[in-house]
Amino acid sequence: MRARAVLAAAVLSAALLAGLLAPASADDLIDKADELNNKIDQTESALEGASARLQRAAADLERAQSQLPAARSAYEAAAGRLSSARDRLALIRQKLRQLRAQQVKVQTEIRQAERRIVRSETLIARIVRYQYQTGGYAELQVVLDSDSPTDFVQRVMATQSVTDAQAEVVDQLNADKSVLAARQQQMQVTEEAIEATEAEAEKQVEELQGLADAARSAKRDVRQLIAVRSRSLRVAQQEKAAEQERLAALDAARKALQAQIAQAASTGTATGALIWPLPGASAGGGVGWRTHPVYGYRSCHTGVDISASSGTEIIAARTGVVIWTKSELGGPFGNNTLIDHGNGLATFYAHQSGFAVQAGQKVKKGQVIGYVGSTGYSTGSHLHFEVHINGVPHDPMGWFGGSKTPQSQFCP
Numbered sequence: 001m002r003a004r005a006v007l008a009a010a011v012l013s014a015a016l017l018a019g020l021l022a023p024a025s026a027d028d029l030i031d032k033a034d035e036l037n038n039k040i041d042q043t044e045s046a047l048e049g050a051s052a053r054l055q056r057a058a059a060d061l062e063r064a065q066s067q068l069p070a071a072r073s074a075y076e077a078a079a080g081r082l083s084s085a086r087d088r089l090a091l092i093r094q095k096l097r098q099l100r101a102q103q104v105k106v107q108t109e110i111r112q113a114e115r116r117i118v119r120s121e122t123l124i125a126r127i128v129r130y131q132y133q134t135g136g137y138a139e140l141q142v143v144l145d146s147d148s149p150t151d152f153v154q155r156v157m158a159t160q161s162v163t164d165a166q167a168e169v170v171d172q173l174n175a176d177k178s179v180l181a182a183r184q185q186q187m188q189v190t191e192e193a194i195e196a197t198e199a200e201a202e203k204q205v206e207e208l209q210g211l212a213d214a215a216r217s218a219k220r221d222v223r224q225l226i227a228v229r230s231r232s233l234r235v236a237q238q239e240k241a242a243e244q245e246r247l248a249a250l251d252a253a254r255k256a257l258q259a260q261i262a263q264a265a266s267t268g269t270a271t272g273a274l275i276w277p278l279p280g281a282s283a284g285g286g287v288g289w290r291t292h293p294v295y296g297y298r299s300c301h302t303g304v305d306i307s308a309s310s311g312t313e314i315i316a317a318r319t320g321v322v323i324w325t326k327s328e329l330g331g332p333f334g335n336n337t338l339i340d341h342g343n344g345l346a347t348f349y350a351h352q353s354g355f356a357v358q359a360g361q362k363v364k365k366g367q368v369i370g371y372v373g374s375t376g377y378s379t380g381s382h383l384h385f386e387v388h389i390n391g392v393p394h395d396p397m398g399w400f401g402g403s404k405t406p407q408s409q410f411c412p
Contacts, residue, residue: 262391
């Protein structure tokens with residue numbers, strides 16, 4: 001009979017419990033929540049007896065569902081940054097491999113140039129030493145020693161070849177020295193590039209470790225929220241069977257109550273006025289069909305719910321005799337009182353925290369008969385108040401400006 005706030009907390013679990021979500025996506029949950037909110041807006045309060053365990057499960061589910069999209073986005077963002085960092089590290093390492101291969105190649109070219117320079121310098125030194133030893137007349141001596149014109153020509157050509165060879169050695173020496181200088185400069189640039197790339201790779205590895213930690217943390221958050229959601233849904237499913245039993249018990253209790261009132265109370269043509277059992281408090285929910293906000297089951301509500309703080313005094317709506325005071329804490333109505341006012345008129349007061357009268361006692365109009373509570377199938381402190389004529393529930397508001405409508409009309 002109580003607590004619209006319970007409905008809002010139970011909205012998301014309702015969709016699953018109705019069998020419409022297996023595991024569900026966030027969009028499906030939102031759609032179902034909107035649909036259920038529309039249903040909730042059509043009723044004044046939730047069905048009596050909504051399970052506290054179900055309420056907690058619904059609240060946990062709603063919280064997990066609301067946090068899950070952000071947690072998933074955080075994980076996807078962290079995973080994306082991690083992937084980009086890994087790609088960047090792969091490129092850096094590839095660049096480092098290329099630089100090191102280039103380093104090996106340049107080192108080889110430097111060694112080759114150095115060997116050629118050594119050979120050229122050795123050969124030139126030998127030529128200079130020979131020229132020094134012959135006093136610089138080696139070519140002339142070769143010509144003078146010729147035996148014939150033919151021999152003379154051959155010796156002149158040989159001397160020219162030696163001279164050309166000397167010039168070629170000098171040219172090669174100069175070229176090799178130029179190559180060596182260029183390769184040494186290239187080696188310095190390559191080594192500096194390798195050093196910078198290694199530093200960049202080290203920095204990227206550190207960043208990668210931080211991003212990996214962030215991604216793992218975000219993934220744990222997602223898993224925890226999914227686990228909470230799964231537990232909440234499991235609890236809600238378990239509660240469904242229990243809630244069905246409670247609904248069946250409530251319907252059975254109402255039918256039994258009507259039969260007991262019809263048997264125990266007087267009969268006749270009810271007349272006269274009633275006073276409001278909780279002065280200053282207003283009715284929150286009236287008679288009529290109630291649709292359970294979670295399961296969609298219908299149940300006939302045969303009285304009005306009047307909100308008040310626990311312990312508030314309840315007064316007799318009219319002079320009469322107390323038929324019973326029952327303590328049914330495990331039943332739908334909790335602590336309840338029935339008063340017979342004669343001529344077929346009886347009033348019923350449920351969910352009390354305690355009694356101020358006893359069975360067989362005569363009470364006066366306005367006398368305190370009990371105290372507001374939340375016993376039985378109740379989710380908050382309130383009084384459930386019914387008016388019966390010859391055992392048939394009528395709309396209590398008919399005695400307070402409304403129509404005295406019988407149950408057959410407000411729950412056809």
